[in-house]
Amino acid sequence: MSTPNTVSTPNTLSTLTKVLVANRGEIAVRVLRTCRALGLPTVAVYSEVDAGLPHVALADEAVCIGPAPATESYLNAAAILAAAARTGADAIHPGYGFLSENAPFAEAVEAAGLTFIGPRPDAMRAMGDKAAARQLMAARGVPVVPGYDGEDQADARFAQEAARVGYPVLVKAAAGGGGKGMTVVAEPAALPDALARARRLALAAFKDDRLLLEKYLEGPRHVEVQILGDGRGRVLHVFERECSIQRRFQKIIEETPSPALDDEKRAALCAAGVAAGEALAYRGAGTVEFILDAHGAFYFLEVNTRLQVEHPITELITGLDLVAWQIRVARGEALPPQASITARGHAVECRLYAEDPARDFLPSTGRLVIFELPQGPHLRMDAGVAEGCDVSVYYDPLLAKLVAWGETRDEALDRMAGALLRTRVAGVTTNRDLLHAVVRHPAFRAGLTTTAFLDQHLPAFQAASDPAAVLRRAVVLVLHRACRRRLDQGLPTLRGGWRNNPFRGQREVLLDGETSFQIEYFDRGGHFEARHGTEHFVVRGVHPGTVFSAEVGGHRTTYRIALHGEYAYVADGLGISRFARQARFPAGIEAEAAGSLAAPMPGRVVQVPVAVGDQVAKGQVLVVLEAMKMEQSLLAPHAGQVVAVDCAVGQVVEAGAVLVVLEGG
Ligand code: ADP
Secondary structure (H helix, E strand, O other): OOOOOOOOOOOOOOOOOOEEOOOOOOHHHHHHHHHHOOOOEEEEEEEEOOOOOHHHHHHEEEEEEOOOOOOOOOOOOHHHHHHHHHHHOOOOOOOOOOOOOOOOHHHHHHHOOOOOOOOOHHHHHHHHHHHHHHHHHHOOOOOOOOOEEOOOOHHHHHHHHHHHHHEEEEEOOOOOOOOOOEEEEEEEEHHHHHHHHHHHHHHHOOOOOOOOEEEEOOOEEEEEEEEEEEOOEEEEEEEEEEEEEOOOEEEEEEEEOOOOOHHHHHHHHHHHHHHHHHHHEEEOOOOOEEEEEEOOEEEEEEEOOOOOOOOHHHHHHOOHHHHHHHHHHHHHOOOHHHHHHHOOOOEEEEEEEEHHHOOOEEOOOEOEEEEEEEOOOOEEEEEEOOOOOOEEOOOOOOEEEEEEEEEEHHHHHHHHHHHHHHOEEOOOOHHHHHHHHHHHHHHOOOOOOOOOOOHHHHHOOOOOOOOOHHHHHHHHHHHHHHHHHHHHHHOOOOOOOOOOOOOEEEEEEEEOEEEEEEEEEEOOOEOOOEEOOOOEEEEEEOOOOEEEEEEEOOHHHHHEEEOOOOHHHHHEOOOOOEEEEOOOOHHHHHHHHEEEEEEEOOOEEEEEEOOOOOOOOOOOOEEEEOOOOOOEEEEOOEEEEEEEEEEOOOOOOOOOOEEEEOOOO
C-alpha cells in the first residue's frame, strides 16, 4: 500500500456550477439544502421506488437511475455519471454509504472531468482496508487496539494471535464496515466457527474474505474526531462526538461533547485525530474513530472517509456547515484557522429507525401512514421521508435524525426527550420508545455511556403501552366511524346509532393485536356515552374530520385518525394505536402454521442450508435472509424433519411467507 501523503493538488480555485447528489433519503435532502443555500443548482437521482421521496422534490432536477435494488441504481456508477452528463452537473456529492467511499467511483468521476466532493481516492483506498489503516496509523504513532492484522490468514495463526492478545477477541472483516461480519469470540473453542462465519459474511458483503483480529475491549466508549483537511497537508479538527449507544455495533444516539473527556483528554484525542488526517494529507470532511477504554486510554479504530451520519451535532455546537466546507474544499478554498473553531453548549442526535427493538431490531417496512416530527427552537429534524412514503426492504431503515441543542447536557437531553414524545410514526414499527427510554435513563443522564449500555441497562426492551389510553383511542375510533356513517348517509341531523329503544346502544368490536374491545355506545345529542365492560365514558368533541380535539372520560387531547388498508390508526398526545376491524388470522390458519416457519421480514434469501428430508436439531439454521443491510437467521424452533422448503437462494420473499415446514420432534 502506498502512503497517500504526497501532495499533488494545486492550489487553484475551481468553479463548480451544478451539483449532483448521488444518494437518497435524509442525507440527500441535507446536502441539497446546503447547495441551495450556497446558490448552487442541484440534481437528485432516484431509483424507481423512490420517485416520491422528498429529495427528488427538493432538487432542481431529478433523474431516475434504475430499479430498486441499490446495485442497479444508487451503486450504479455508470448510471450516475450518465445522469451528470445529461443534466450538465459538474460536481458529485456522494453523501454517506453507497458509493461515498468507493475509490474507483471517485476516480471515474474525476476521469469524467467532474469534481468529486470528498476525499482523494488514495485516502479512501488506504482507509478502506482496516488492516492497512491500522498499520499506517501505528507507524505514525497513533495508538491502535492490540490485535493482529497480518497477511497470514490461516486459522492456526489467528488462534496463536488470539492467545497472545488474550480472549475475548473481536474478529473483523478487513474490508468491513457497518458492523458486518464482526464477531466477538469468548474462548478458543469458538474461534474456528467465528472465523468461518466472518469469512462468509465478508465475502458476501465485500467480496474480500480477509479478516483481522482485535482484543475485545469490554464496555468501552466510541469517541470520534471530526476532521477537515484541505488536501494540501493542512488538517484541523472540529472536536469530538461520542457514539457509544449502539445496537449491532451500530450507533443510534450520539452526542457532543463526550461526557467522558476533560479538556486535557479532549486535546490529546483531537490531536491524534489531526495526526491521522495528516498521515493521509486528508481532503474534505472525515472522521477518525477511536475506542476509549475504562481507564481513559484511547485506540484508533478506523477513518471514515466521508461525511458521517451524525455530523449535525458537530454543526450545532460549532455553527459550521460541514457540507459547505466540503464544497469549499472541493473548490480549492482555504480552511479557517483552527483557533476560529469554537464550540458552545451540547448537542445530541437520535436516529429514528424503522425497526423493532422487541424483535432484535428487525427492520420494519410499510407505508408511513402518520409521520410527524416536532419543530421548535434548537431542534433540527433531518428526515428523508415524509408521510405517505413507503419504507421498502431495499435500503437502510433510517427514517430521520432528531437533533437537539442545549446550553448544557441536561437541557439538550430534556429537549430531546420532549421531541421524541412529539414524534409520531404509524405504519411501521420504530425505535422511538427505546430512544426515549435511553435519553431518560438515569445511567445515561449520569454520562455512563458505554457500547454495552443497551445490554446492561435496557435488555429485552419492550415499549410500554398505557392500556387506559389504548381504550380511549378505541372508543374514539368507534365514535368517529359512527360520525362518518352519519355524514355518508347525508343525515347530519339524525343521531348516529339512533334506535327505537334508547336503552340499547350500537356495538362494535375492534382489535388491537390480540386484544379485542367490545364497545357499546349511545348518542345523547350533544355528546356520546360509551361502555366497555364495566367502564363507562362520556365523550365529547368526536368529529368526522381526521383531526379533532375530544374529551373521553374527562381526558381531553387532540386525536388524529388515519386509515390504511385494513387498519385504522388513532394518534393522540401520548402515542398511537393500530386497530383492525376483524380478526386477521382465523384460528385454523394459525394451527396449520404451527410447523411452518415464516419470513419475519421481507427480504432476500441468502442461504438455505437444509433440504426436504433433513433431520434438524433445535436451533439449527434453516434459512438465512437478508434485508436492509442485515442478516437474519431462521432457526428450527424444535428438532424435527424438514417436510417442505418453499424458497430458494436469491429469491425475494414477503414477510409472513412460509419458507420451511418442519414436522415432528
Ligand atoms: P464498522 O466499520 O464495521 O462499523 P468499527 O471498527 O468502526 O466497525 O467498529 C464498530 C463498533 O464496534 C465500535 O463503535 C465499537 O462499539 C465496536 N468495536 C470495534 N472494535 C472493538 C474492539 N476492539 N473492542 C470492543 N468493541 C469494538
